[in-house]
Amino acid sequence: MALLEVEGLTIGIGRFTPVQEIGFSLDRGAVLGLVGESGSGKSLTAMALMGLLPLIRGEVRAGSIVFDGVELANRPAELHRRLRGRRIALVTQNPMTSLDPIRTVGTQIDEVSRLHGGLDGRAAKARSLDLMEAMRIPRAAVVHGQYPHQLSGGMKQRIVIAMALAGDPDLLVADEPTTALDVTVQAQIVRLMVDLVKARGLALVLITHDMGVVAQACDRVVVLYAGRIAEAGPVESIFAAPHHPYTRALIGCIPVEGQARGTLIGIPGQVPGLTDYPAHCRFAPRCPAASARCRAEAPAPATIGASRVACFHPLGRGA
């Protein structure tokens, strides 16, 4: 059985249902990409895994989240609190603001090992230095005593990841870990995280809107659109032959070396707001291939090759 199995996950906030019937599974040593634009439900899915939905008055309305054989959906807050940090750790979005500004970064890493590993001050510091070196932070002993404002964005993100690793978790949930960083630093951090996953046998849910990051890091990818799965499958086959028009459009947004000036295309239109999700295919208003059927009913996911695709007119099928 996989480490993490999510099935039919449906998240509700008040009278809205921003995430509908999302499913995926993840093994140790594997990286799953959760891709989509703002408002597609990526971060809500992450919050559901962390058990943090109650903070924004959200709840799991249907489906299940099974982590290491334990059901997590709609379980008591205490169960989640015991798992957080120790079994499932969160790497937050913006390293610039993810560290307490008035305490040294070292003490912030120490604290996690003290809380979860029961280490004393000296042992916790030694462990933090090990983790910082694993994160390839130069002069770890010096950086340990520095404040967040003294470090660059890339260094801060390394610290944030070291903090997440300090509790020795099995599953990392990284919510756009590289979005706030320079492009050159992004690649280093992604590489580092993937190496850690493979070396330590962790599982990583990598949330991003950047297909370039997905191509570089992930084994499998789930493409979300407006709270539903558009396409899911192994990275190689999705990049080689995307079946959903949205997936292809996303891949088309990656700049390519030698690309002619002015030919980089975006996706026209925008993700529909939570209040006006159409009852039919949610991508239809922006889809070049949309037909009358797409504007009448919603497609159910179907298997095509190695992927699951929710589209009436999948690409590469001649339909």
Place this chain on the structure above:
Amino acid sequence: MAIGTALLSAARTPRGAPAAIVLVGVVFAAIFADRLAPYAYDMQSLMQANLPPSAAHLLGTDEFGRDLFSRILHGARISLGVAVTSIGASVALGLVFGAIAGYAGGWADRLLMAVVDLTWAFPEILIALVLIAILGPGLGSTAVAITVGYMAQFARLARAQIIALKGETYIEATVGLGAGHAHILLRHLVPNALTPVLVAGMLATGDAIVLEATLGYFGLGAQPPLPSWGAMMSAGVGQMFLAPWVIVFPGLAIAITVVAINLYGDALIDALQIRNRLREG
């Protein structure tokens, strides 16, 4: 900027420097009053009553022939001591109430803030008079009155800070790593909320000295023969035209101290760049 560095850099500004010198002097006088004072504060000498300032008595003597300079030095100890301890207690209580209210939210917030706002609805002097009417006059009740009278603003300010900080990503990050409520509140929220509350406390110390003097003037604070600045002024009213120095010098001591505290506090706010945060309360 750390508050320690800010204390120093505020003391180097044109406004802060003279204020800092005065404050250091007043604190020095308060601490070493018994060594610095040429006479005991309660030593009477009726032969030398109401003498004008002279070499023997730098600031003159009062109606019982007590040396005013010595009494003002000792008065610094009492006025400053009462003001600083009660504002300290007030800040501590305000932080506790404000932090709990801001962090918990919901009914706990509404209940605590209802109580706090109740004390805020009345002027400090009115709350102080009511409390002293219950507790009886004296230094202890003055301290309690000041503590309660000023607590509301610190609770409000702390609450506003905590609510603003609660939404910060690093709080979310610590939650995501399994931190509990006590840890988040005590290790992350309160330390980050502390600076503006401490500065507000420092500024309120000036007001507290005036309130202590007012209560002393009414005879509700320090009881004779203890020399509080306010009580000394009240004793000087009778001889205002005969021996004006008896009322003028304690009054000057109050004015100079309070002005210095306000000027220095203002320089500190600029050094810390927290003028906007202070308005949130």
